[in-house]
Amino acid sequence: MSEILKTIQLNKYFRETEEFHVIKNINMTINAGEFVTITGKSGCGKSTLLYLLSTMDNDYEGEVHINNTKVTGLSQNELAAFRNENIGFIFQFHFLLPEFTALQNVMMPALKLAKHSRTEIEERAYAKLKQMQMEDYALKLSGKLSGGQQQRIAVARALINEPKVIMADEPTGNLDSVNTGIVFDIFKELASKGNTIIAVTHDNDFAERSDRIIEMKDGEIVS
Amino acid sequence: MALPVNLEIAKTHLLSRKKQSIVAMLGVTFGIAMFILMISFMKGVNKFLQDTMLASTADIKIYNDVKTDFSSSVTADYFQDSSQLVVVHHQKPKNVNLNIKSADQIIADLKDNPKVLAVSPMLSSQVFYNYGPVQLNGIIKGVNILEEIRIFDLKDKIVSGRLENLLTSDNGIVMGVGLAKKLHVSMGDMVTLASPAGNSMRLRVVGTFQMGMAMVDDVNSYVNIATVQQILGKDGSYITNINVKLKDLKHASAEAISCEKKYGYKAESWEVTNASVQTSNVVRDVLTIVVSATMLIVAGFGIYNIMNMLITNKMKDIAILKAQGFAQKDIIQIFLTQSIVIGLLGAIAGLLLGFLLSYGLSCVPFPSQGMVSLKTFPVIFEIKYYVFGVLFGVITTLVAGLMPSIKASKIDPVAILRG
Numbered sequence: 236m237s238e239i240l241k242t243i244q245l246n247k248y249f250r251e252t253e254e255f256h257v258i259k260n261i262n263m264t265i266n267a268g269e270f271v272t273i274t275g276k277s278g279c280g281k282s283t284l285l286y287l288l289s290t291m292d293n294d295y296e297g298e299v300h301i302n303n304t305k306v307t308g309l310s311q312n313e314l315a316a317f318r319n320e321n322i323g324f325i326f327q328f329h330f331l332l333p334e335f336t337a338l339q340n341v342m343m344p345a346l347k348l349a350k351h352s353r354t355e356i357e358e359r360a361y362a363k364l365k366q367m368q369m370e371d372y373a374l375k376l377s378g379k380l381s382g383g384q385q386q387r388i389a390v391a392r393a394l395i396n397e398p399k400v401i402m403a404d405e406p407t408g409n410l411d412s413v414n415t416g417i418v419f420d421i422f423k424e425l426a427s428k429g430n431t432i433i434a435v436t437h438d439n440d441f442a443e444r445s446d447r448i449i450e451m452k453d454g455e456i457v458s
Numbered sequence: 459m460a461l462p463v464n465l466e467i468a469k470t471h472l473l474s475r476k477k478q479s480i481v482a483m484l485g486v487t488f489g490i491a492m493f494i495l496m497i498s499f500m501k502g503v504n505k506f507l508q509d510t511m512l513a514s515t516a517d518i519k520i521y522n523d524v525k526t527d528f529s530s531s532v533t534a535d536y537f538q539d540s541s542q543l544v545v546v547h548h549q550k551p552k553n554v555n556l557n558i559k560s561a562d563q564i565i566a567d568l569k570d571n572p573k574v575l576a577v578s579p580m581l582s583s584q585v586f587y588n589y590g591p592v593q594l595n596g597i598i599k600g601v602n603i604l605e606e607i608r609i610f611d612l613k614d615k616i617v618s619g620r621l622e623n624l625l626t627s628d629n630g631i632v633m634g635v636g637l638a639k640k641l642h643v644s645m646g647d648m649v650t651l652a653s654p655a656g657n658s659m660r661l662r663v664v665g666t667f668q669m670g671m672a673m674v675d676d677v678n679s680y681v682n683i684a685t686v687q688q689i690l691g692k693d694g695s696y697i698t699n700i701n702v703k704l705k706d707l708k709h710a711s712a713e714a715i716s717c718e719k720k721y722g723y724k725a726e727s728w729e730v731t732n733a734s735v736q737t738s739n740v741v742r743d744v745l746t747i748v749v750s751a752t753m754l755i756v757a758g759f760g761i762y763n764i765m766n767m768l769i770t771n772k773m774k775d776i777a778i779l780k781a782q783g784f785a786q787k788d789i790i791q792i793f794l795t796q797s798i799v800i801g802l803l804g805a806i807a808g809l810l811l812g813f814l815l816s817y818g819l820s821c822v823p824f825p826s827q828g829m830v831s832l833k834t835f836p837v838i839f840e841i842k843y844y845v846f847g848v849l850f851g852v853i854t855t856l857v858a859g860l861m862p863s864i865k866a867s868k869i870d871p872v873a874i875l876r877g
Contacts (some may be wrong), residue, residue: 319783
């Protein structure tokens with residue numbers, strides 16, 4: 236299997252009140268099509284690691300390679316374009332734009348990428364919503380939907396540009412058990428279709444259903 | 459309509475907060491409306507004063523200035539001995555004739571000048587107007603009325619009678635309306651004029667005029683030059699002033715200087731004669747610009763505040779957009795577009811409101827009937843002020859929106875998304 240993401244000697248410090256070494260010498264490789272979960276107690280640095288991998292946080296030492304591109308050292312604008320095309324993001328608190336409809340939210344990253352025509356993007360967005368069984372809500376304002384519904388739309392949005400890597404920060408952390416189950420199933424299905432997924436979670440049930448668990452403790456990978 | 463995604467986001471933001479957008483817009487609208495109203499009114503006042511002033515001031519006035527030249531004295535002629543030093547205390551001014559010698563040559567020469575449109579000789583004098591027991595101090599201007607009409611637009615100022623009556627009647631006088639009213643004379647009445655030297659003469663009122671300025675209408679009258687020469691006891695070549703009208707008003711200062719050099723008499727351009735009016739025009743212009751700029755800047759601060767508030771509310775959305783791959787320039791575009799739209803719509807509404815207010819003001823009767831005669835508030839409508847208003851409005855909102863937009867683009871998504 237080809238490797239899709241690699242870190243070399245990744246180190247990060249928080250320098251607010253006093254220097255705190257939050258990520259310590261992390262070397263890891265994730266292969267294409269893997270469903271990886273990162274677990275660990277809160278404060279162990281798992282979310283911080285994910286944000287480093289996501290290219291949004293670039294205050295670190297070491298190197299990050301995604302899809303054979305060295306993202307370390309790219310400018311903010313280059314990183315934004317890179318994220319747009321290669322990474323789909325799912326957050327703990329759904330984070331849709333409330334003034335827009337579900338469909339508009341899903342279409343937005345694709346409109347930004349502008350690889351396809353608007354009608355094509357709309358069709359794709361409908362297809363993704365259908366995959367999430369949310370097509371009936373496509374024209375509803377996303378601010379009016381429930382948490383579980385919003386999270387499913389957020390997943391659809393993450394998938395719209397067919398990214399190489401899907402990253403999720405506690406995707407079920409804010410959901411009830413029914414919605415958690417639905418999101419579980421969606422992730423599993425995505426994984427089975429060959430998507431690379433990196434999810435941070437402290438939900439052990441969730442983690443156990445993934446291909447590989449990376450457990451962290453005090454900024455280091457334990458297993 | 460399919461807008462680019464950044465503009466679509468901007469549009470959605472604006473429309474989802476209609477009330478706030480409208481309030482921000484109204485700030486610009488009132489700023490620009492007041493700017494247009496003020497500048498149209500102030501420029502209208504300036505133009506009115508300038509027109510009134512030019513109606514009674516020649517472009518260039520050539521006259522013999524009273525010179526207090528005490529450098530020579532007959533005493534020196536008396537004491538022929540050059541070895542003696544003669545000191546004269548407290549000389550009295552000489553009796554000088556204030557006329558322009560060789561006026562005919564000067565007039566002929568001026569008429570040959572290609573820049574000159576018209577030349578009119580004049581002889582003016584202080585007089586007393588007597589009618590029954592009423593005695594008023596005033597001025598008579600002896601003119602060649604046909605030449606005078608070419609310099610000043612007198613035909614429009616005639617209230618009763620005709621200027622040409624001066625030519626047909628021997629002892630005709632055309633009076634200012636204020637003066638005629640004070641004397642209580644009308645067409646056909648005879649008035650007695652007395653010169654400072656004591657000569658007196660009876661003249662018939664053949665017309666009245668109104669310049670619109672009390673200082674003219676209450677004191678001045680027009681008569682034939684010969685009439686003034688007669689009342690002063692002077693000969694037929696005695697002229698004190700030559701009024702010149704140029705083809706282009708702007709050359710007045712330069713021409714005045716060259717006339718002064720060429721003819722050796724004092725030549726004064728209209729700018730110098732009416733320096734105080736010019737000064738007050740400048741003061742009004744500065745005032746207008748300062749007040750208008752202040753209003754627009756205040757509107758700009760309103761937009762700045764609203765944009766800042768919006769961005770604080772939208773921190774989370776900005777972080778999401780950035781996570782999805784929207785670059786800094788996209789974020790700037792999204793928020794700057796909003797302030798430009800607010801600015802542009804506000805400015806256009808401001809133009810309309812400004813025009814309506816200006817138009818309304820131009821219909822309001824002017825209250826004062828004292829110094830000047832004015833029916834309604836003087837307002838001018840000039841396209842350049844409207845263009846300038848829109849430009850200033852858009853630029854102000856651009857600047858006001860730019861700072862918050864740049865701030866928004868610098869938001870760190872990680873800090874917000876991690877909570």
